[in-house]
Amino acid sequence: MRNTHRLVLVPLALLLGLAVAFLRPMPVAAQTAGIAVVVHPDVAVDNLALTELRRMLLGDREFWPSGVRVTLLLRAPIATERDVAVRSVCEMTEAQFRQHWIAKVFRAETPNSPKIVYSAEMALDQVSRVPGALTFVEASAVGKGVKVLKIDGRLPGQAGYPLK
Amino acid sequence: MPPGGDTYPNLKIVGFGDVDYSDTKRPEGPQGFSEGQFVLHMASALSPRVTFFAELSFTAEPNAGTGTPPAPSYAAAVERMILRFEKNDQLKVSFGRYHTPINYWNTAFHHGQWLQTTIERPEMIEFGGKFLPVHFVGALVEGAIPASGWNLNYQAGLGNGRGSDIALGGDAGDINGNRAWLVNSFVKPDWAYGLEFGGSYYKDLLTIPTSVSNIGEHIVSAHVAWTREDPEFIAEYAGVRHEAVGAAAPTWSHAYYVQGAYRLPQFNRLWKPYYRFEHIDIAAGDVAFATVPMLDGSTVGVRYDATQLAALKFEYRTWTRGPGTARNYGGFFQVCFTF
Numbered sequence: 001m002r003n004t005h006r007l008v009l010v011p012l013a014l015l016l017g018l019a020v021a022f023l024r025p026m027p028v029a030a031q032t033a034g035i036a037v038v039v040h041p042d043v044a045v046d047n048l049a050l051t052e053l054r055r056m057l058l059g060d061r062e063f064w065p066s067g068v069r070v071t072l073l074l075r076a077p078i079a080t081e082r083d084v085a086v087r088s089v090c091e092m093t094e095a096q097f098r099q100h101w102i103a104k105v106f107r108a109e110t111p112n113s114p115k116i117v118y119s120a121e122m123a124l125d126q127v128s129r130v131p132g133a134l135t136f137v138e139a140s141a142v143g144k145g146v147k148v149l150k151i152d153g154r155l156p157g158q159a160g161y162p163l164k
Numbered sequence: 165m166p167p168g169g170d171t172y173p174n175l176k177i178v179g180f181g182d183v184d185y186s187d188t189k190r191p192e193g194p195q196g197f198s199e200g201q202f203v204l205h206m207a208s209a210l211s212p213r214v215t216f217f218a219e220l221s222f223t224a225e226p227n228a229g230t231g232t233p234p235a236p237s238y239a240a241a242v243e244r245m246i247l248r249f250e251k252n253d254q255l256k257v258s259f260g261r262y263h264t265p266i267n268y269w270n271t272a273f274h275h276g277q278w279l280q281t282t283i284e285r286p287e288m289i290e291f292g293g294k295f296l297p298v299h300f301v302g303a304l305v306e307g308a309i310p311a312s313g314w315n316l317n318y319q320a321g322l323g324n325g326r327g328s329d330i331a332l333g334g335d336a337g338d339i340n341g342n343r344a345w346l347v348n349s350f351v352k353p354d355w356a357y358g359l360e361f362g363g364s365y366y367k368d369l370l371t372i373p374t375s376v377s378n379i380g381e382h383i384v385s386a387h388v389a390w391t392r393e394d395p396e397f398i399a400e401y402a403g404v405r406h407e408a409v410g411a412a413a414p415t416w417s418h419a420y421y422v423q424g425a426y427r428l429p430q431f432n433r434l435w436k437p438y439y440r441f442e443h444i445d446i447a448a449g450d451v452a453f454a455t456v457p458m459l460d461g462s463t464v465g466v467r468y469d470a471t472q473l474a475a476l477k478f479e480y481r482t483w484t485r486g487p488g489t490a491r492n493y494g495g496f497f498q499v500c501f502t503f
Contacts, residue, residue, distance in 0.1 A: 051313065051354040060308065060315070060352070063252045069212050071170075091357065093433065095472045096393065102502060103279050106178065107271060108217035108246050111209040112170070 033139040033157035034164040035084045037149045038124065040133045043068070047150040050162055054089050056134065059104045059113075068132035072114035073123050081120070081136040084163050136163070173216075175208040179503045180276035184283065188494030199224045200498070203243075203275045213251070219244040221275050243275055243299075254307040261335065264300035265319045265348045266364045267400050268387035278500040281396065281425050281467055283477050286442050287459050288402060288419035294456050295419055295444060296383065296402055297326050297366070299333030300344070313354035317362070321346045325368035326381075330452060340378060344368035350387070358392035370406075375451045377409040393427035393436065406452050415447035417456075425467075436467040458486035465496075474501035 055061040101113040139156035182200030248258035302323020324334030325344030350362020366383040385402040407414035425438035444459040461483030482493040
């Protein structure tokens with residue numbers, strides 16, 4: 001009798017444990033305002049169309065209207081900021097984006113591919129120092145000393161902002 | 165990166181290489197394994213507005229060790245060497261040795277076989293070929309204009325034109341004192357991201373040993389390319405008009421190719437099957453193209469990207485060399501990479 005109870009109760013306890021584990025509310029990623037397009041404060045541009053941003057990210061547009069060269073600072077692969085830039089702006093996979101830039105430099109269309117930054121802090125620090133620099137960071141991480149661009153007339157957090 | 169941005173010069177070197185295998189019914193080119201080109205590409209910004217590019221190739225010599233003096237194992241060549249001054253996106257001026265901006269393929273893929281989908285370039289623009297001038301020594305003015313989202317690109321060039329061997333550019337000087345010139349324009353509209361189409365015009369005066377008089381050369385070309393990989397589509401046409409000075413009538417020779425590919429969404433997007441049809445028609449009596457073979461050929465193959473920087477390509481080709489010629493066919497393989 002005791003063994004029969006054990007045969008029933010042990011599986012039931014395991015099932016209950018599994019149910020508790022799987023039915024417990026999963027941690028939900030915090031809702032963010034999106035990825036901000038951040039530039040050096042001296043860049044005399046407030047708004048970019050998404051297509052203009054794409055041309056910059058792909059190296060087809062290399063200069064700001066003032067004549068200062070655009071310096072692209074991108075997080076290393078896997079970072080959310082880079083993933084949003086590559087997938088949402090360029091509509092590419094990471095492999096396609098990488099091949100695009102190898103080809104771009106090989107075609108002698110530009111001497112420099114995007115420079116890699118390893119943290120949001122590093123990206124913001126470099127953007128504040130390098131004239132013409134542009135990077136992508138989580139909107140909530142943006143501090144002073146840099147400028148956030150509108151994309152298609154919208155800032156991060158506004159309805160319809162495309163970089164999420 | 166230093167606080168003010170780049171330091172100068174900031175030389176970067178990228179390399180490309182490939183190893184090939186071919187087996188055809190009737191030999192045309194190397195059989196069995198062959199070493200492809202070993203290519204080094206250098207890019208260096210000399211200042212925020214001045215940049216330098218160079219492309220060096222090392223090609224295995226089929227006649228190595230023969231002749232007097234004996235031919236070396238490898239032929240080294242400066243494929244491109246360009247110094248560019250950039251005012252802004254609209255105006256860039258450069259000098260040097262280029263791949264002639266006369267069609268899409270010649271300026272999109274260069275010597276790195278890893279960059280192109282197929283094993284070989286289309287024959288109309290193959291390296292060492294004569295149909296189109298692959299190299300151009302001179303100066304180029306180029307730029308891109310937004311044009312309300314059409315993104316109009318232009319190039320205009322003045323150079324030496326072809327050498328006495330018309331497969332070669334006039335590297336050491338113009339052989340006849342008559343400069344070649346070209347204009348090229350294409351658009352990449354925002355409303356169709358991935359689409360590019362445009363055309364070119366090229367004019368030169370040829371001086372070749374097999375003709376007693378100089379030959380005027382006019383080339384017109386057009387291209388359309390959809391560069392996204394799902395699908396990828398490239399089509400190009402070029403027409404070459406030759407008219408010997410004092411001759412009664414000019415000749416027109418034509419070439420085109422159509423290539424389609426599709427990166428399969430399955431299997432981690434590593435497989436990309438493709439097909440290309442190409443055609444070259446040489447006009448009877450065209451003295452300058454007397455040794456250029458005609459072509460009707462199909463290529464079917466698949467590219468497998470083993471890593472982000474190395475790929476394997478497998479191809480079957482079948483072709484004829486003009487009306488009444490026997491059909492040739494063969495299998496081809498290439499492993500190519502960048503480093």
